[in-house]
Amino acid sequence: MDRSITTTNTIRMLFSKKPKGDKTGFFTSPKRVLAYIALILFTLLWITPILIAIGTSLRTYSDILLQGGPFSMPAELVLTNYRVAWERGGLSHYLPNSFIITIPALFLTLFLSSLSAFALARFRFRGARLILVMFLAGNMLPPQVLMLPVFRLTDALGLYDTYWALILFHTAFQLGFCTFVFRNYMRTIPNEMLESARIDGCGEFRIYWQIMLPLILPAMAALATLEFTWIFNNYLWAIILLRSDSLKPITAGLAVLQGQYVTDWSVIIAGALMASIPTLLVFVFLQRYFLSGLTLGSYK
Amino acid sequence: MSRAKLTSQLTPYLFLIIPVLLFVIWIVGPMLCTFYYSMTRWDGFSAPEFIGFSNFGKLLKDPVFLISLKNNLKWVIAFITVPVASGLGLAVALNREFPGERYIKAAIFAPLVFSMVATGLIWSWIYNPEYGLLNQVLTLIGLEQFAMGWLSNKDLVMWSIIFVAVWRQVGYVMVLYLAGLSGVDPTLLDASKVDGCNRWQTFRNVTLPLLSPITVVVVIVSVIDSLRAFDLVSVMTRGGPYNSSSVLANFMYIESFHNYKMGYGAAIAVVLFLITLVFIIFYLTRVLQNELEY
Numbered sequence: 001m002d003r004s005i006t007t008t009n010t011i012r013m014l015f016s017k018k019p020k021g022d023k024t025g026f027f028t029s030p031k032r033v034l035a036y037i038a039l040i041l042f043t044l045l046w047i048t049p050i051l052i053a054i055g056t057s058l059r060t061y062s063d064i065l066l067q068g069g070p071f072s073m074p075a076e077l078v079l080t081n082y083r084v085a086w087e088r089g090g091l092s093h094y095l096p097n098s099f100i101i102t103i104p105a106l107f108l109t110l111f112l113s114s115l116s117a118f119a120l121a122r123f124r125f126r127g128a129r130l131i132l133v134m135f136l137a138g139n140m141l142p143p144q145v146l147m148l149p150v151f152r153l154t155d156a157l158g159l160y161d162t163y164w165a166l167i168l169f170h171t172a173f174q175l176g177f178c179t180f181v182f183r184n185y186m187r188t189i190p191n192e193m194l195e196s197a198r199i200d201g202c203g204e205f206r207i208y209w210q211i212m213l214p215l216i217l218p219a220m221a222a223l224a225t226l227e228f229t230w231i232f233n234n235y236l237w238a239i240i241l242l243r244s245d246s247l248k249p250i251t252a253g254l255a256v257l258q259g260q261y262v263t264d265w266s267v268i269i270a271g272a273l274m275a276s277i278p279t280l281l282v283f284v285f286l287q288r289y290f291l292s293g294l295t296l297g298s299y300k
Numbered sequence: 301m302s303r304a305k306l307t308s309q310l311t312p313y314l315f316l317i318i319p320v321l322l323f324v325i326w327i328v329g330p331m332l333c334t335f336y337y338s339m340t341r342w343d344g345f346s347a348p349e350f351i352g353f354s355n356f357g358k359l360l361k362d363p364v365f366l367i368s369l370k371n372n373l374k375w376v377i378a379f380i381t382v383p384v385a386s387g388l389g390l391a392v393a394l395n396r397e398f399p400g401e402r403y404i405k406a407a408i409f410a411p412l413v414f415s416m417v418a419t420g421l422i423w424s425w426i427y428n429p430e431y432g433l434l435n436q437v438l439t440l441i442g443l444e445q446f447a448m449g450w451l452s453n454k455d456l457v458m459w460s461i462i463f464v465a466v467w468r469q470v471g472y473v474m475v476l477y478l479a480g481l482s483g484v485d486p487t488l489l490d491a492s493k494v495d496g497c498n499r500w501q502t503f504r505n506v507t508l509p510l511l512s513p514i515t516v517v518v519v520i521v522s523v524i525d526s527l528r529a530f531d532l533v534s535v536m537t538r539g540g541p542y543n544s545s546s547v548l549a550n551f552m553y554i555e556s557f558h559n560y561k562m563g564y565g566a567a568i569a570v571v572l573f574l575i576t577l578v579f580i581i582f583y584l585t586r587v588l589q590n591e592l593e594y
Contacts, residue, residue, distance in 0.1 A: 026398045036398065043407045049467075050410065052433050053422045069436030070425075112319040119315035128312070131320060133584060138327045140580045142528050144552045144569040148337055148562050149330030172326035175319055204311045233415035235531045240557070251417045255535060258421060265425045272418035283413040287406060294472065295479040 057270035081270035094253030117182030135176035185219040222293030337566035355567035375526040387473025409471035420535030
């Protein structure tokens, strides 16, 4: 190995990166301090809608009206809005429904797309490019162009108004994007790692399962967080393919809540926030994967 | 052909069969069906009746269709300018180490994590004419003449909704540009400094061209997203008042599932598809060109 390169790299690392936690060296001039204060204010303004929503959800609606609006001192903070949305607003069954739909769809998507990506990344065969283009293009279709036939198809298959309608549709629709990301990722894995296994007599499925899958875990984690958020937050397909209130996921449930509590914004907003907790948790704890997932898929 | 060789030739197809079947059944097939339905009169219960292109003729004379088209155009124009410019600006400004950088970036990105439905509800409340935050603050700072029904004013409602979509989009664009910036070779920036470029010149002549592949993708994705726009409109106004905030996706949904004019709805979907197709093809050719460079 060329030592000079390693040395320059080490030097660059030592001097360009300040140790973690000590970023006070940033404030070298009053201009910078002012710019930083401006940035903080901008960020606060940016998330004001979210902060105001939290504030609203913790006050009774009559309190907000009495004080002249959401930007005022509350007389007291309460959790009743959350309880009302959860119990009487039906979130206690909408929220579990969301998981019942999202989790299987997520697993199926990741499994099936890693299968197709494996084929597309590793083999040369007739129709490979056509399949890739089909997957890529399908993902960009406006959902409206699928709505009526898919609605009819679920009816014909006896799946209309069941969880499976949504699970299967989401799986199929997300396959294209995930296949593309996995395929690109798999192509960065050196072939020798797989070849040696083949020489040892492993079948292709074992190569996929025992060697490829562990190697693509970073991409898997990135896609899992991203796809979880997308499927969980989907609204359109829930209102197209489900009719029974007892099956609706939280997004469709919120629309019901909105109709039910037209005049009590505190309850509606509490519901909207509760509906966002799962994806928020995913984002907070898996932010790194989430962001890398976004950038993995978007350009290349 | 020996058995072993045949199996090895079949292997990729074995891996592909289930995913491809699923995709053809749920995506490709339905897409083709929509083209057929668009040439029928169909209420969703009885069998579709073939009527040729008359749905499309009717569309061209439908004022709601024209409003929707115009609104989608507004959405596209707003989406390819405001979030792209501000996302890029933020990325360039924040592409350095500073105290709390992680939290600030996360805060700017946070709106994207909320579902469109939740976002739509929160903003409906902010826009509420009587007790909403926006009018309250305007009144507090003495600008009560600007306080109004943000979602009930025909001329304003579309922009009020687009504003929310933009708010959501900025963080996404910022993340993409931040990723792009981290790949920019710092020696190039140093070189331009040595050559006597000021900050703006460096940005204009070095950074921006290096980021152009990302810009292309961001613009295409933004166009496609704005043509798909549905959730916010559906939750905040359902296209009202008097269809003034109708967009193609919502128009199609209302015609199909509320008015049971499914053939007509399919025709709207086909128009939406054809507009989107231009950008899909543009995107695909770019991706495939990159593929050939392998």
